[in-house]
Structures are given as C-alpha cells and as structure tokens.
Amino acid sequence: MISLLKYTGVVFGMLFCLTMQAQDLGIDTYQLNSAANNLQGKMLGEVHVLSSDATYYFLYPDDWVTGSVTLMNGNVYENLQLRYHAFEDELIAYNENGRFLFLVEKELVESFSFEDADRTRKFIRLVKNNNQQTNMYLEELYKADISLLVNWYIYEQTVSPYVDRNGITRAINYVMHKDYYLYTEKNGLEKIRLKKRSLFLRFPEHKTEIRKIIRKNHMYINNEASMVKVLGLMQENGLLE
C-alpha cells in the first residue's frame, strides 16, 4: 500500500513537473533536431486541423507530395510535404518533426511547386490584378510576355440526397472547377477557354498568323498542353509581345 502510494506520488510529481514546464515556456519544441536549423530563415504559418470534408474533397493532390516553396524574400524551402487546399485557397504543409499540419503564411509565399503524376505543378501567388491588390494562388502553366494561369476552385452543388462513405446523408456535393486566364501585368487576368477561337478573340490582330501556326503544326487546341504549345509558338513568332 505504501509503495503504491509512493509510485502514485512519483507519477503525479512527474506529471506536475511536465505540466509546469510546458506552461512556463510557452514554446512547443517536440523532437527537435539539427534539421530544424535553417540559417536562411524559418517558415511561418498557423497550425491547421483538417475537417473530414476538407480531407476528402478540398485537398489537391490526393496524397501528400514533396514540393518546394519560394518566399517573397527569396528563401527557398525544399522537400516539404505539401497539398493545396483548393476550397480555402491555402497551401498546407506537413511538419514531419512535430507531426502537425500548418497553413503556410500566404503573404510570404511567392510560389510553390510539387510533383503530381509525373509532372511538376507550379502555383504562383498573384498580388496584383489590374492595379488592384489581390491575394490568390494560381497555377502557372506558361510564363513569357503573357502567362497562362489557372484558377482552381471548388463550389458546392446541390444534389439528390445520398449516403457518403462515412454513412452520413448529404445533399451537397463539391465540384472542382478550373478557370483559365491569360495574364499580363498591364491587363491583369483575362479569362480564356482552351479553344483556338478564344485566342482569336484575344489577339484579333494576329488571327491569321495564329491560324497559320496551328495549321502548320497540325495542332488542335483542346487541353492545357496544346494551349501551352501554341502560346510557346506565338511567343517564338513574336505574337505575344
């Protein structure tokens, strides 16, 4: 009985000490090691807890992928576990050391990229659109005098009630959508569809030349890759200047 009392006392004592120490410091360090020592600077952000909806519908890609983040001050952080939260338009990183998720401080990010199905996707943070301040992540498909950017967004769609994988009856579905834009600093974002007609409308003065380029190269614009290729050829021929 006495020894039981002793052990209980020791356990409580230890718990009390741990609690006291944690309270006093105000800094959680977890299992720090020398990998935490980045002389260039540290990542800033906010601890994030994912909802089940976010886990299933809002994150892209489907699993954590290795990527890199470039900050506005030029610092580059590589080999991070990243996912893009398309609903909240936030970048989420996984801290392997502390085993927590955090929203990377958006205001500091210049761009981020990650590997997705054998291709590298690069997102930039757009800070100015038509001389107006903005703050949104857009995928950069092509960058030259004119950039081709993609806005990923998720919208709610009312559907017939169904039971989801968690056994919850729902009447809402989330649908991922992409809008494509041509971007220049002068004109800002100009919406475009992945069709040659869109290009003719955007560049009416080069309509003949664009048509020639498309015909000469036996191209058909119906996806991102073909649009990027045409823009590249237009740049080569000085049609984007």
Added chain:
Amino acid sequence: MSKALKILLLVVWALTGVTAHAQNKVKNELVLFADRDFCISGDTLWVKVFVPEGVHQFGNIVHLQLESQSGNLISTGAIKRGNSHAEGFIAVPDSLQTGLYFVHAFLNAQRNTDDLECIGRAVYVYNRFEESIEQLPVLRDKSFLMTPATNGKTVNISADQSNYTTRDEVKGAINVPGDEFVFVVASARMIDPFSKANTGFLNFKMKDLTTTIPAFTEKDGVVVSGNISDKASGNPAKELVLLSVAGNGAYLDYYYPDSSGVFHFFLPRAMGNANIILQPLTVGETLFDINVTPVFMTGVQQLKFDTTFVNPVQAQTIENSIKGTFFNKLFYGVSIRPDESFEMPNPYGMPFYGWPDNHVVPDNFIDLPDFQEISRELLIGLQYRDRNDEVTFRILNYAQDRFFTKEPLRLINGIPVFKNSFFQNLKSTEIEYIDLVKTERVFGDLRFKGVLSVALKDKSNGWLAQQPNIFQLSVPCVQYTKHVDYKAKVEGLAQPDTRQQFFNEMLEESGSWPFRFQLSDVKGELEIRVEAITKSGELYRTSKIIAVQ
C-alpha cells in the same frame, strides 16, 4: 645523355621554384589595398578589396581583419561587395602596441576551401603614447612580400611641379591606358621610409582555427556563431538557443545545438552594431554560459620575424607622425567614431508570430496601475490568473472558440520571457503597445499557443539586468557605407594640418583622371601611388615621388 637530362631538369626545377617564390599573380584571391603603410594607434585604416568574379558565388560580404604577428585577432569588419569590389575600414585600437600587423580579407563561404589564399597587406602600427621607437619587427623572409610589376605598362602620373612647399596645392593627372587593367587604385600619402621599405602585399594562406563556424554563403548579412555550455560543469549543453535582436521586436530565431553546444545564426540585412540577446530555452535552476565566436581566419601562421633597429631619420619621421596625430586629435577629434546605430529590416515583412489579432495601444485608454488591470480592461481574449502569487496567462483560441490549455509565448520588447512575474507590475503608461495572437502559430519547427507581445516605451531592456541565462551581446554586422574625407579641415595658418594621406580613389580601368589636393604642414617625400591588377592577373604598381619642403 642522362647527366644532361638531370642538369636540365634541375635547371627547370630551380627556375620553377624562383618563379613560384616571386610570383605576383592574382588568381582567384581577394586583393586588399590600403590607404597607408603605417597607422598610429587609434587611426582608422581604409581599405578597398578587389573581389574576383570567380568568388562571387561565395556571397557578397567580405570580412576584414587586423591580425598581430602572433596571429591574434585585433580588429574586424564586414563590408558589402558592390560589383567587383568592397570598401570599408578597420578601426585600429588606441591601445594597440607598436609593431607589424597584417590586414587581410576573406569570404565566409570560402572557409572550407583547401589552400585558401588572400593578397593582403602588412602595416606598421605605432603606439601614439610611445616616446621613442628604436626597434621594429620585420619579416625574416622578405620574399613573402609580393613585388608588383613596375614596368611594361604605361600608367602615367604627372604633377604640375616637382617640388612643393607645405600647404601648396598639387595638381596633376593619372593616365591609365585602355584595355590593360581590371582594377586600379590611386592614392597619395606621405612616405614613412621604414614602413615603405618593409611592408607591401602579402600572399596569406588562410587557416580556419575555429573550425566550428559553417561555410555559410553570406548574402547581405552576417553569421553569428557561438557555443552554449553548462556553467557549473563546463560541458557543452544541448538546450535550444533563442536569439532576439534589441530594437527589432518582430524578429526571433532559434538554433538546436549539436553535441558540442555550437550554434549559428544568420542576421539578414543587418547593418551596424547589433545588440543581440541569446538565451537557452529553459526555466530550470541550471545556469548556462553562452559565448560568441569571432568570425576569423588566421593568415600569418607561416610568417617568421626578426627585429631591426630604426635609423635616426626613420625614427624622426615616425616621431613626427605620432606628434602629428596627437595634434590632429587635439584640434579635430577622431576621424570616425564607433557607430552604435543598427538597422535590420524584418526579413519576413511581418512579425515572426504573424499579424496580431489585436493591437492595443494603452495610451488611447485611461491609465491602469498593473498588468492585471490592463488585461481585464483592454485585452479581450487574454485570461490573467493570479493564484498564490503565481501568475498564469491563457489566450483564447479563435479556431476552436475556447482557451488554450497552455501558456502563450510571452514577449517583452520581442524577447521571449518565461517568468510571468515580469508582467505583473507593468503600468499602462510604460507600455507602447500590446499584440495578441489568438491562433496556434508556427515558426519553423516551434509552435506557440497564442502570443502575448508587450512593447515597452523604454527600449533599453534594463529589466534584463541580473537575469540568469540571458546574455546581451554586441555583434558587429555589415558596415554602413562610409567615405573618408582626406580634405584639409584647417582654417588659416594658425591651426596645424598634419594629414599624411591626401586621397585614395578607385579609378576607371582606362582614361585620364585629374587630381588636385592641398598639402598639409608635413614635410618630406610624398608618394602618388597607382596600384592595379592587370587583365592577365598581374599586380602592378607605379608611383611618383615629390618633395615637400
């Protein structure tokens, strides 16, 4: 045949040896040009450093250092490189004893380079309180002094007269031929025969004696290294080291030391003298020691010295120089004062804890007598509890709409504080502003359960005094750009003018450069010197000596 071959090989080997010994080629070394061959203690030595393009990858911060014969570090400086060169100064301590000293330069990222070399300078320092100097050290092997080429190039120095009297104006021009040089420096100085004969360029083979400083590429900032140890045992400690910068409340950094207790920080875009605060992340009774290691590379290990007598003429010149400096200081003060100013823009563009959810300026409200009242009246979402004289804070977690169960990060003037008693007696009149962050913030691998940041009106951080385990240190960062003024400061003949240097300028690689300066009251020989690096990497020197009666 074999005998002839041996002799031939011997001749070739001997020639190679001679060439190597007397070589004056610049490969990829920094080359340091000084505005004088001697200093009086308390002087400021102005230097220009040529940084070849091949080493630009190693960063843009050039470290200068003044080293004694025995390899002791006397003084340092860190200067920022422009395109191909950096300019700055080294303060020669007032109490430095008479002797031969060496000034050289390096880039921190070159630290681990094998056979790192730098072309620096030897300078004599004469202590200004020395009554008579009879002997001075000299290099035992003069061949260590590099001999710049003096002919083959056509730099022409012309002056309007060959003899001048004191206070005359000297006018002339330097003509630098086109397409021959990559770096040209021209200077005018009074000649001290002894230092002119025994100083010059030296090729230093640099050694890293500290070995703990990382070869980090410094771009617009400097590395601060040090070590933490247990005060009682002296053993290295592994406590996380936190760095704050006084006057920059929005900046924090941390380092997790290795088993040897060594830590490193990088202060980005830090200019001037930083007042840094280092502390281990601990609240226990254990006391720690924290020391900062100077960023240093020795270059004089291989040199040996003799002592030689100074002849009466040389001694007279030195004595006159010392007296001249005395009068100069007496009449005009020191040329450059230690600069205490400091500037370091926040590299994140926001506080390290993000933008606060609440920013409270107590001056906008009625005066409150203590922090308990302040938290009750002004700080919504901060819980202040005082039980048995033990104060605890809790911050509301916005994301979960309930209070965090742990203490927030508490800061006073940006310095992490682990004792809440520091806050207890703060009056609202003493506080400039209070920031509250009501989310769980991430800074690198650290997490904070909310942040309470109090900025006091008094930035002197006097409250740190006598606190164990908090170390306040002054660290020199990148020098502010300063230009020396060699012009006469005297008004009329009643005041003495004892200047020994008259100009020190970097010239364009080609063209005609007119100069004009007024002589001082110092008599003797004046040298207008042009030192340069040719396109083929050769050191070149030419000079014109004029008499001042």
